[in-house]
Structures are given as C-alpha cells and as structure tokens.
Amino acid sequence: MGKKSVEEFVFVCSGKDCKKNGSKKLHKALEVYIKEKKLKNKVGLVKMKCTGNCHEGPTVIHNNIMIAKAKAKHIVSKLDKK
Numbered sequence: 001m002g003k004k005s006v007e008e009f010v011f012v013c014s015g016k017d018c019k020k021n022g023s024k025k026l027h028k029a030l031e032v033y034i035k036e037k038k039l040k041n042k043v044g045l046v047k048m049k050c051t052g053n054c055h056e057g058p059t060v061i062h063n064n065i066m067i068a069k070a071k072a073k074h075i076v077s078k079l080d081k082k
C-alpha cells in the first residue's frame with residue numbers, strides 16, 4: 001500500500017455547527033467536482049474536526065487559508081486556477 005501524494009488539500013469542517021450550515025453538502029459537491037475534473041491525484045479532500053470558527057461555518061481550509069461561510073463555487077474557482 002503506497003502513500004498518496006497530492007499537490008494540495010482542501011479541509012472541510014465536519015463539526016456539528018458547520019454541518020447545520022451545509023458542510024456535508026459542500027463536501028459532497030467538492031467530491032463530485034474533483035472526480036469529474038479528474039483531480040484526485042492533485043487535490044486531497046479531507047474532513048476535519050471543529051476549528052472553533054463555528055459561527056462562520058461552513059469552515060474550509062485551503063492552502064493554509066481559512067475560508068469562512070465557504071461555498072462550493074469559492075473553492076472550485078480556486079481549484080480551476082490550477
């Protein structure tokens with residue numbers, strides 16, 4: 001079993017408050033996008049625990065930048081710039 005090496009990661013909060021604000025749907029949308037664009041070997045999509053930014057969820061961390069009230073279109077536009 002080899003290690004997977006990707007160019008970047010997108011962390012999506014799976015905490016309770018972010019779930020209430022749509023993080024599950026956001027994660028699914030990104031999963032579908034990554035699959036459709038064949039980015040699986042470039043982009044790692046990871047569920048993360050609460051970061052304490054619950055009031056501004058769903059929270060995403062991409063390239064070490066925290067994105068509050070994240071929407072799939074925000075993340076996709078950043079991934080499209082690759």
Ligand code: FES
Pocket residue numbers: 013014015016017018019049050051052053054055057058059
């Ligand atoms: S539940 Fe997502 S930041 Fe706390």
